[in-house]
Amino acid sequence: MASSRPRLRGLSAPPLFILLAGVGAAFFVLPLAGLLVRTPWGSAWQLLTSTEAITALRLSLLASLSATAIAIVFGVPLAWIFARLAFPGRNILRALTVLPMVLPPVVGGVALLAAFGRRGLLGGWLEQAVGIHLPFTTAGAILAETFVAMPFLVITVEAGLRGMDLRFEDAARTLGARRWTVLWRVTLPLVRPSLVAGAVLCWARALGEFGATITFAGNFPGRTQTMPLAVYLALETNPEAAIVLSLVLLAVSLVVLIGLHDRWLGAS
Amino acid sequence: MSLEAQIQANISGFELDLWLTVASGELVAVLGPNGAGKTSVLRVLAGLTPLDSGRVRLDGVVLEDPAAGVRVVPERRPISMVFQDYLLFPHLSVLENVAFGLRSRRTPRAVALEVAHLWLERVGLQAYANRKPRSLSGGQAQRVALARALATRPALLLMDEPMAALDASTRVELRRELRHQLESFDGVRLVVTHDPVEAMAMADRLVILEHGRMLQIGSPAEVAQRPRSRYVADLVGVNLYRGRAHDKVIALNGGGSLTVAEGADGDVFAVVHPRTVALYRTRPDGTPRNVWEGRASNLDPQGDRVRVRLEGSPSIVAEVTPAAVRDLGLDRGDPVWISVKATEVVVYAA
Numbered sequence: 001m002a003s004s005r006p007r008l009r010g011l012s013a014p015p016l017f018i019l020l021a022g023v024g025a026a027f028f029v030l031p032l033a034g035l036l037v038r039t040p041w042g043s044a045w046q047l048l049t050s051t052e053a054i055t056a057l058r059l060s061l062l063a064s065l066s067a068t069a070i071a072i073v074f075g076v077p078l079a080w081i082f083a084r085l086a087f088p089g090r091n092i093l094r095a096l097t098v099l100p101m102v103l104p105p106v107v108g109g110v111a112l113l114a115a116f117g118r119r120g121l122l123g124g125w126l127e128q129a130v131g132i133h134l135p136f137t138t139a140g141a142i143l144a145e146t147f148v149a150m151p152f153l154v155i156t157v158e159a160g161l162r163g164m165d166l167r168f169e170d171a172a173r174t175l176g177a178r179r180w181t182v183l184w185r186v187t188l189p190l191v192r193p194s195l196v197a198g199a200v201l202c203w204a205r206a207l208g209e210f211g212a213t214i215t216f217a218g219n220f221p222g223r224t225q226t227m228p229l230a231v232y233l234a235l236e237t238n239p240e241a242a243i244v245l246s247l248v249l250l251a252v253s254l255v256v257l258i259g260l261h262d263r264w265l266g267a268s
Numbered sequence: 269m270s271l272e273a274q275i276q277a278n279i280s281g282f283e284l285d286l287w288l289t290v291a292s293g294e295l296v297a298v299l300g301p302n303g304a305g306k307t308s309v310l311r312v313l314a315g316l317t318p319l320d321s322g323r324v325r326l327d328g329v330v331l332e333d334p335a336a337g338v339r340v341v342p343e344r345r346p347i348s349m350v351f352q353d354y355l356l357f358p359h360l361s362v363l364e365n366v367a368f369g370l371r372s373r374r375t376p377r378a379v380a381l382e383v384a385h386l387w388l389e390r391v392g393l394q395a396y397a398n399r400k401p402r403s404l405s406g407g408q409a410q411r412v413a414l415a416r417a418l419a420t421r422p423a424l425l426l427m428d429e430p431m432a433a434l435d436a437s438t439r440v441e442l443r444r445e446l447r448h449q450l451e452s453f454d455g456v457r458l459v460v461t462h463d464p465v466e467a468m469a470m471a472d473r474l475v476i477l478e479h480g481r482m483l484q485i486g487s488p489a490e491v492a493q494r495p496r497s498r499y500v501a502d503l504v505g506v507n508l509y510r511g512r513a514h515d516k517v518i519a520l521n522g523g524g525s526l527t528v529a530e531g532a533d534g535d536v537f538a539v540v541h542p543r544t545v546a547l548y549r550t551r552p553d554g555t556p557r558n559v560w561e562g563r564a565s566n567l568d569p570q571g572d573r574v575r576v577r578l579e580g581s582p583s584i585v586a587e588v589t590p591a592a593v594r595d596l597g598l599d600r601g602d603p604v605w606i607s608v609k610a611t612e613v614v615v616y617a618a
Contacts, residue, residue: 185368189359
């Protein structure tokens with residue numbers, strides 16, 4: 001009896017509503033099905049283990065993981081400041097920080113060039129004084145991915161910090177914990193779910209980054225050609241390879257999403 | 269060892285203004301209705317909320333004195349606090365929770381864990397050392413919170429509503445146990461509660477707090493016998509009046525007057541216990557000096573008694589037997605004669 005109840009309730013929705021939901025679902029399922037159907041399973045392994053694919057995959061992992069690490073180091077303190085400190089201009093600063101989430105990535109790439117390019121705000125100085133050259137290098141690809149992906153970490157961690165019961169920090173302080181101890185042993189462990197979710201979202205976004213990377217870092221195999229770039233390039237020369245590479249990215253994203261949903265978003 | 273605190277603080281519009289001394293080994297309960305500022309008092313003492321003016325001194329050491337620019341941060345005060353819902357760190361084991369204070373104060377890990385073990389043993393929870401707090405019952409969580417607070421050997425222990433998070437069914441037993449645990453602590457103890465039974469059962473002295481101000485301070489018996497606020501009078505269930513005494517007659521502020529046995533002068537409180545109020549169908553003859561007519565507005569059976577609220581000048585609550593209510597044929601809205609003997613009115617200066 002109990003198990004039949006949700007189904008009965010579902011049937012009480014207007015049929016049109018259910019139809020629209022079905023179309024919506026098909027819209028997401030069909031492209032994935034298409035990808036699976038068109039996959040050349042026979043030559044898939046060979047395509048995947050080709051030098052180009054391996055190189056792109058290795059670079060993608062390196063760049064996206066580095067971007068995530070950088071995002072954690074700078075993003076967590078930033079999220080903390082947004083959640084805890086009231087200062088003039090905070091809302092504007094926060095808006096600028098999350099802007100890359102809605103900005104077309106190509107625009108982000110152009111903006112990065114304007115800042116870190118050879119004639120950019122900081123780029124010229126970086127190259128002459130420090131000897132760091134960012135555009136069209138692996139470091140540049142990492143920078144582009146960080147720029148686009150870090151907002152996901154910042155807003156997720158900020159939400160976690162805002163939702164946290166501040167009295168836990170009070171309790172820690174009355175027990176003699178200094179600021180760093182409170183942060184390390186109470187605050188960060190308590191927002192760990194948000195931290196993990198934010199880092200995973202950030203990593204997934206970095207892994208899929210295309211527009212800002214190709215604009216700022218270019219498309220050099222082994223240096224800046226990450227998986228999405230390789231997929232795009234392969235589409236013109238070797239569509240089958242493009243499909244297989246896409247499938248790999250799809251599988252990775254799906255595993256992350258499902259894992260995230262079950263472990264951290266509290267779904268049963 | 270003792271605590272002296274003069275507290276004046278404006279906490280987002282709420283004014284806190286009181287003066288408090290607690291001797292070592294003494295257990296003082298701050299009692300007041302919700303929103304009286306009880307938790308704020310504890311937060312100020314712990315250093316979590318800054319003082320605007322006043323002074324906090326513990327064992328002769330000034331912890332806070334805004335006028336002199338002194339403010340010791342919470343982590344450097346020898347003060348522990350047990351929060352209302354205990355706030356055990358959910359990501360740490362019970363043992364790590366108890367060891368947290370020592371670890372924060374740079375005690376080596378092994379030593380801290382050993383001491384924490386001893387404290388868990390003392391509260392009878394050593395078997396739960398490796399559990400996570402969420403698997404504990406309310407009473408167990410309370411004991412862990414107490415062990416965590418006492419493990420750092422504070423000079424002052426603050427407890428915020430220690431019983432509020434517990435089931436009513438286990439409260440009596442747990443209160444006895446808490447009292448027992450608290451007796452072994454020789455520092456200054458300050459407990460905040462809105463539960464009068466809890467306050468009276470545990471405290472050596474009561475501080476009555478209302479709207480951020482201290483209305484009364486004294487032993488539970490003193491406070492119960494000579495309430496100085498409507499809040500306390502309602503808690504102990506007596507009629508409290510305020511008025512101006514002139515010899516043996518008190519003109520009450522709310523209208524009406526009471527004749528008393530002993531002469532007094534000036535602003536006074538007068539208390540009449542509901543059991544000493546007699547009710548009659550017709551105007552009684554004889555010696556009672558205070559006789560007036562009222563109207564029953566509410567009848568509230570309580571065990572073997574009925575509390576009858578009577579509107580009149582003054583209004584009063586009488587406590588009579590159900591048989592008396594029957595004999596009088598008393599119902600809501602009925603007129604009735606009220607009498608109180610002059611000797612039953614307790615009078616004290618306001």
